[in-house]
Structure formats: structure tokens, C-alpha cells
Amino acid sequence: MAKRKRHTPEFKAKVALEAIREEMTLAELSKKYGVHPNQISTWKRAAIENMATAFTRRGADPGKENEAEIEKLHSKIGQLVVERDFLANASVQLLGTRGKKW
Template identity: 45%
Template sequence: MSRRPRRNHSPAFKAKVALAAIKGEKTLAELAEQFDVHANQITSWRTQLLEGAAEVFGGDSRTEAPPPIDVKELHAKIGELTLTNDFLAGALTKAGLLSARR
């Protein structure tokens, strides 16, 4: 018996299956047969829907805002790295390890 290739379900399909599971009109086995998905997967999607339902109505979001970027610090780092590169290029040129015709 060969294995079925891995399937990727759309978010709309997952929501449809999870809502059907929450309604409770059919058992998990019946839903699994109807939608051709394993019962454990239906349970997982139902749990995800229940945990994320509060976010739909403006609840606490799990995504955090990225930290603000300090431009002065980045410019200082660029200057430091440029200075280091220039110094090393000069030292290597003097030692004859780097061609002056770059």
C-alpha cells in the first residue's frame, strides 16, 4: 500500500472543517470521512480556531511590533567597518598580498 502524497490545505478549507467540528452535528469520524482528513488533524484545527478566535475581535495579538531601528548606531557601525576595511586593505597592499589595481 503506497503512501498518499502530502497535501496542503487552504486556510478556508481548514476553517470550514474546524467550524463543522465545533458545531458538533457530526462525530469526528464522520467529519474525517466527509472531508477526507484524519480525525487528529480536525481536532488540531478546531483547537487552533478556538485559541485564535479572540484575535479576530481585537484581542491580544501574538505578533509583537519590531523594535525601533536606531539609525545613528547603524551609521556608526558602517563607519567603523569602513575604517577597518580601509586599514586592512592598506596593510595588505603594503605587504604585497593585495594588488593595488582593484
């Protein structure tokens, strides 16, 4: 059984760029680089889909978008802990269930 070829990202980008240019057909590119036409189509599609990331701001931190959500969840956790403790103390005072866990 033949060993699978592993192509570098640079090679994939080069082939995908030529496929995007459409100066040669997929069959011609396949023959030129020794890669199946379906694989070239997959690389081309991936290159087009990920092209927008090349223009994102370098200073923009993707984690900052989630900071507000994380802060909201932390406050909710704190609220739930306070409510749990309050209800546990209230049950001890009303029912005398001291020492019993849920």
C-alpha cells in the same frame, strides 16, 4: 509514497467550524472531508485558541506596546556608553594607558 495533501486555510476553517458546531462526530467529518480525525481536532483547537484575535481593535498597533520597552533600552545603552567613555578617559588620566585597548 503518496504526496502529502495541502489544505487551504479556508478549507481548514470550514472543517474546524463544523467540528466546533458538533453537529457531526469527528469520524463523520473525517469521512466527509477525507481528513484524519486527529487533524480535525488540531484545526478545531487552533481555531478556538485564535478566535480572540478576530475581535482585536484594527487601530491597535502591536508594536506600540513595545515602544516603551525599546525607549527604556535605548536610554540604558546611552547611559552605558557615557559611563564607558568616562572610565576610559579616567584610566588614561590616572594610569597613562593611552593607546591600549581593553
